[in-house]
Amino acid sequence: MLRVEDLTIWFGQPPDRIDAVRGVGFDIAAGESFGLVGESGSGKSTILRAVAGLNPNWSGRIEVDGRPLRADRRDRAFFKTVQMVFQDPYASLHPRHSVDAVLGETLRLQGMDRIDSRIQKLLDDVGLGRGFRFRYPHQLSGGQRQRVAIARALAAEPRLLLLDEPTSALDVSVQAEILNLLADLRAEHGLTYLLVSHDLAVIAHMCDRLAVMQQGRIVEILSAAQLRGDAAEAPYSRHLIAASLGR
């Protein structure tokens, strides 16, 4: 579904160019859930943003569904296939657009018909009742906002979801609800996930495989089973695992 080869992403121009990601590569099969884990500055979110088309300064190869992407522009087909959910639901929703306006606008942009029934279906999908349709973001809790952000991403009926720390801004009890929702949606719609998190336990719970990143490079690609089975080899992965287990 997604193939990344020798991807380098930079910020700034020479002589101030900084390579935030240096020559990374990974493959994600259709229906798979793949995690990127590492600390801030390791380049994990930068990869997500480059795939989404939010940073044109990259070299290497990114293929979605076998089709290589261009650095400078994306076509409609891309945005029907790939959608993104951001970390902070307080920042990613327009404060003066109601839930209905947010979802309606997205659906129209995607050229969908039967907008009304689709909005209803999306709200049902993410577990928000009819009462939420005409609310504004300030009338919603953090968890409810993140559900709206997920509904907006699903509006295009994408096959690949890019999830950037989707629960980091939420309380742990709400995190559990959102992670369960994401797992259910993946099963129902056969979605592929690329999930970025600094929390190894969240990645292990949600993903089939994961890449451990440090300073812009992938130090190791593991399966969740290898991670739990203490089979990580790179010293940095072992350090992260130890920190996560509180040793």
Added chain:
Amino acid sequence: MTAPLLSVRDLRVTFPTRQGEFQAVRGLSFDLGRERLAIVGESGSGKSMTGRAILGLVRPPGRVEAAALTLQGRSILNLPERQMRAIRGGQISMVMQDPKFSLNPVMTVGQQIIEAYRLHARAPRGEARAKALEMLRAVQIREPERVMDTYPHEVSGGMGQRIMIAMMLAPGPQILIADEPTSALDVSVRGEVLSIMDNLVKDRGMGLIFISHDLNLVSRFCDRVLIMYAGRVVETLPARELHQARHPYTRGLLNSLPRLDAPVDRLAVLQRDEAWREPDPAAARADTDLPGGL
């Protein structure tokens, strides 16, 4: 048995709203000795407001009321601002969540530590500078001379938080309130910052109030845990027995966390119960109990 450092009885923090009065903290009581006490809860539980109320940082129209709020026997409830300023920093200090926002961006690190120290110790400049260097060394900053001359944006988050700890501990306070001191830091530097703070607090025989949403973190790091829900304590227990918690809210929180060492197919979701909002006589008794040895 010596008197506790800090004693809080029936603390209430109230804010007027258009829908009537909202109580963020609703009758909280606890004693703090020379120990590490954690206050755990989710956003809106009143845990941060408790820390702010103790330091007199609740702004009007917010109101702080209590049957008693005493620091070593002396009432510090709603003291005039001038007297409160002598206590704040001097006797009770606070480390906040994000060093990016709590350090002054246009002063060097050294200037800030020196200023904080001189405000309370009234020491000459030379002595304050020596103290600042000593504190930076105490928080394991390798080149304190160089770091003294840096600005906050030139240091990493972990280093910024160590500088905050150095600054807060320089005047020698008896109590440190740490409000989510590591939430803004990367997982791999969290442990380091915590152990530095822990050693300093222990060596100086201080009392620590550690405010956090992270149950697993506090169970490793603190002596005693208060679990807050809707402005009240629902359960108090020794940190090492956290995983034997009995209150359904505490159990629910623990179960909702994904764990690396215990995979589950589906995460347990917390079912909230209106009854948790009401006072529980057992919890009210337990949260005034002092730990042994005090």
